[in-house]
Amino acid sequence: xxxxxxxxxxxxxxxxxxxxxxxxxxxxxxxxxxxxxxxxxxxxxxxxxxxxxxxxxxxxxxxxxxxxxxxxxxxxxxxxxxxxxxxxxxxxxxxxxxxxxxxxxxxxxxxxxxxxxxxxxxxxxxxxxxxxxxxxxxxxxxxxxxxxxxxxxxxxxxxxxxxxxxxxxxxxxxxxxxxxxxxxxxxxxxxxxxxxxxxxxxxxxxxxxxxxxxxxxxxxxxxxxxxxxxxxxxxxxxxxxxxxxxxxxxxxxxxxxxxxxxxxxxxxxxxxxxxxxxxxxxxxxxxxxxxxxxxxxxxxxxxxxxxxxxxxxxxxxxxxx
Ligand code: 45D
Numbered sequence: 001x002x003x004x005x006x007x008x009x010x011x012x013x014x015x016x017x018x019x020x021x022x023x024x025x026x027x028x029x030x031x032x033x034x035x036x037x038x039x040x041x042x043x044x045x046x047x048x049x050x051x052x053x054x055x056x057x058x059x060x061x062x063x064x065x066x067x068x069x070x071x072x073x074x075x076x077x078x079x080x081x082x083x084x085x086x087x088x089x090x091x092x093x094x095x096x097x098x099x100x101x102x103x104x105x106x107x108x109x110x111x112x113x114x115x116x117x118x119x120x121x122x123x124x125x126x127x128x129x130x131x132x133x134x135x136x137x138x139x140x141x142x143x144x145x146x147x148x149x150x151x152x153x154x155x156x157x158x159x160x161x162x163x164x165x166x167x168x169x170x171x172x173x174x175x176x177x178x179x180x181x182x183x184x185x186x187x188x189x190x191x192x193x194x195x196x197x198x199x200x201x202x203x204x205x206x207x208x209x210x211x212x213x214x215x216x217x218x219x220x221x222x223x224x225x226x227x228x229x230x231x232x233x234x235x236x237x238x239x240x241x242x243x244x245x246x247x248x249x250x251x252x253x254x255x256x257x258x259x260x261x262x263x264x265x266x267x268x269x270x271x272x273x274x275x276x277x278x279x280x281x282x283x284x285x286x287x288x289x290x291x292x293x294x295x296x297x298x299x300x301x302x303x304x305x306x307x308x309x310x311x312x313x314x315x316x317x318x319x320x321x
Contacts, residue, residue, distance in 0.1 A: 003267065005225050005233050008294045008303035012271045015290070015317050017310040020145055022230060024153050027138045034126075035135045036087045040157065041125050042135070043142055044114060047150060053280040056108035059179035064109040067097055072116070076123035083113075083123075086161045099165035102178060102246045106158050107280065148287035151278070152308060156230065180211075181250030184282025193272055194257035195318075200295050201270060204304070205253050213244040220301045227305040229289070250279030255291065259318045266297030273315045288312050 031039060061068075071082055071094075085092045101109065116122040142150055187209035191202045200219050207216035217237045220226075225233035226240045234243050258272030270293040275286040288309040294302045309315065 003294065003296060003302045005235065005303060008225070009227065009233070009305065011269045011294055011303075011305075012290075012292050015271065015314070015319075016307065017314065019149075019230075019308055019310050020141070021149055021152050021156070021308060024138065024141050024145065024149075025156055027134075027141060028153070028157055031134050031138065032132075033084045033087045034129065035132050036157075037083055038125050038129055038131065039135045039138050040154070041117075042131075042139055043150070044154060046139075046143075047147075047154075051147060051151075051281055051284045053107075053111060054184055054282060056104070056111055057179065057182065060105060060108045060181075061112055063105045063179075064101065064112065067094055067109065068112055068116075070094065071113070072121060079123040080126070089161065089163055091163050095163040096165060098162035099168075101162070103155070103159055104178070104181070104247070104249075106161070107155065110158055146288075146312070147281075147285045149308065151281060151285055152229070152287070178246055178249065181279040183250045183252065184279050185252065185277070187252045188254055191255065193255045193274075196255075196258040196260055196270060196272060198260060198268065198270055198293075198295060200299050200301050201255075201258075201272065201291075201293055204293075204301065205255055208244075208248060208251065208253050211249055213241055213248070216244060217241045221296060224301055225303050227303070229306055229308045233303070233305075252277040252283075256315065257318065258291075267302070268295045269293070270295065271318055273309065273318065288315055290314070 028036060028039060071079055074082070082094050085095045086098055089095065098106065098109065113122055117124050142153060145153065191205045191209075193201070196202075204216055204219050207213070207219070217240055220237055220240060222237060223235065224237070224240070225235045226243065227233040228243070228247070234240055253274070253276050255272045255274035257274075258270055260268055260270045262268055272291045272293070274289065276289050277283055277286060290307045290309055292305045292307070294304075296302045
């Protein structure tokens with residue numbers, strides 16, 4: 001029987017628990033636009049008391065520089081309008097340009113805007129702003145999440161902002177290469193996963209920890225797929241490679257333990273849990289995640305899903321119940 005992505009998505013389904021992350025984002029989505037901006041401001045500055053992201057670096061900020069310069073020239077009212085347009089996904093020139101940014105450039109743009117807001121160069125949250133009950137609820141919900149989940153909520157709200165440009169050709173035909181992310185801490189050299197002895201998996205982690213995306217992609221079948229957290233599967237080597245170069249740079253992957261089951265056709269299903277660090281926060285924030293691999297009889301990766309775990313307890317939840 002041929003492997004299908006639909007059936008691959010369901011491997012180890014029983015170990016999947018509902019995540020608080022989409023639930024928190026659903027609450028955020030219901031807020032008014034000014035409440036959204038206020039929520040992000042409070043969540044980000046509150047988080048900043050314990051963990052702060054690493055500065056994005058000049059090369060990455062350069063990609064956002066022209067927008068940031070335009071915003072700096074504006075009156076405070078115009079600046080507020082730009083932020084509202086972004087949060088509303090309105091169709092405006094700035095909101096469109098933002099829509100074409102990669103995930104990391106979007107984050108760098110807001111990082112810098114946040115700095116400019118702190119310095120008073122860009123309009124802060126209005127002085128007369130009164131925190132609504134809705135914002136309080138979302139903030140309280142956010143406080144109950146662990147740090148890895150909190151930064152995922154912030155990241156995903158930032159990614160969703162701006163005009164939806166999917167399906168639109170970029171205005172400039174020359175694609176800008178993603179600047180390299182400096183690793184905040186060294187990637188683990190040797191990969192040892194309790195209970196797992198599968199070359200495709202070990203080589204995958206080693207390649208990712210070296211930012212060697214060509215080597216990682218070569219481990220997949222031609223019709224293979226990678227499913228990031230809260231995302232639909234990305235299908236085919238070319239699309240997977242593009243995604244990895246944009247979003248997987250500088251990640252430190254520390255798989256800890258896993259289980260492997262043989263399928264009737266000689267394929268294998270593996271579930272591995274462990275911790276991943278983003279270069280934005282380095283070793284300060286560990287994200288508890290699972291990889292669910294489907295490896296074909298020839299030892300190639302047909303499918304891998306990456307899931308955020310509902311709680312650290314899930315690091316141990318490997319088997320069937
Ligand atoms: O609106 O095996 C202000 C894959 C004001 C690849 C603000 C992976 C108002 C394969 C506060 C200024 C990648 C899938 C906003 C593995 C306002 C694979 C600013 C997984 C917006 C393992 C807010 C990788 C700011 C994972 C500046 C799980 C917010 C990676 C900044 C996860 C937030 C990475 C930042 C995460 C968040 C990174 C910098 C969750 C970064 C999060």
